[in-house]
Amino acid sequence: MLVSEIDMITPSSLSECLTQLSKEGRKHRLIAGGTDAVVRMKEGKWRPEIWINIKNLKELRYIEESKDFIHIGPLATHTDITHSPLLQRKADVLVDAAGEVGATQMQKMGTIGGNIGTASPAGDTLPALYVLGALLELTSLKNKRIVPIQEFIIGPGRTVLKENEMITKILIKPQRQNEKGIFQKLGPRKAQSISIVNVAISLTMDQDRKCVEGKIAFGSVAPTIIRARKCESMLTLGPLNDELIQNIAKIAWKEVMPISDGRATAAYRRDMASALLERGLYRLIRRWENQ
Structure with a gap:
């Protein structure tokens, strides 16, 4: 299958994206930064019938703090993470890891959600998220559930994510002062x-x-x-x-x-x-x- 033979859909909102994911009958895969997708396609892998391009869903790109958690959108790039004053103060191990993900261009393109979803044993942000006790919000058109990251990844490239779900939030506990x-x-x-x-x-x-x-x-x-x-x-x-x-x-x-x-x-x-x-x-x- 040639790249030109693959359909690309670009939803304008999260709800539109979830609606597309809920449709049965055609194989689909999300794409954001594309740093993993391009490599996998060259290897002859990851050849869905439909790519759903979520790169421009701004509602999924943020880094915020609430009373109990730091909330990170799955489209936050590795550069967003390394430049975040909040994460520099309260999640330094994640900042360190994001700064080691490929070259500068890859850090600007690649997203934390993509790094998690790829589920590679060599993913650089993953050990940091494990020690931070990260929780993942998985969302479908009708439901949401929270899954600890160690339960989300079940093998090389394998996760518990369902066909109609996507990662919509990463939750981590802020590091204490000591x-x-x-x-x-x-x-x-x-x-x-x-x-x-x-x-x-x-x-x-x-x-x-x-x-x-x-x-x-x-x-x-x-x-x-x-x-x-x-x-x-x-x-x-x-x-x-x-x-x-x-x-x-x-x-x-x-x-x-x-x-x-x-x-x-x-x-x-x-x-x-x-x-x-x-x-x-x-x-x-x-x-x-x-x-």
Whole structure:
């Protein structure tokens, strides 16, 4: 099928888009920034009968704060995220991750909703959203439901999204004043390639610089993003000194479940997962000491 043989619909409102999604009988797929879609089409994948172009639905492009949550529209670009003062203050790990999604042009075009919907194990914003406990609002013409991101993604490229649904909101809890995060990525070329391994870390510290809660999520080392629960449990065992940080990094080697592919071997990914976690923890401690 040639690109010219695929129909394109451009709805002028969210309700019009949802009406199109509710129609049965033809295979459709949403497109916004198109940074993933173009690649998949070149690979011979993602060949729907109808593309629904939602790029201009301004009602889905926003970053706002309510009493309990930060609300992010699925059409917020990675550049919107990196430039948001609100997210810089209250979701620094997501800002870090969005700044590592491809080159500058890709960050301007690509959207957070697209990164989530693609459900790639190597998606750079996904580990950050996991440690932030993101909730996704999924909307159809007649219903809405809220799904935690870890329940939304069920395998490589696989989600629980129904044919008549779309992501209409991402909800995250704002970081507390004593909470800081960081994102680390290993790729063949810095900030312009698919991650070989990535990791998001969030630490909540007390007045004595002791960790009282920590969250760690790895990408590109399993069929989906994984939370490193054993590593997380070790973060609160004592002061994050050299010995404890290095012991935590060693445990990461056992928690990840990578495969070998054209970009890296499983053994290399395990080693790099440990190294990235160790480096990220040291960088976070320095941030605390320098604030």
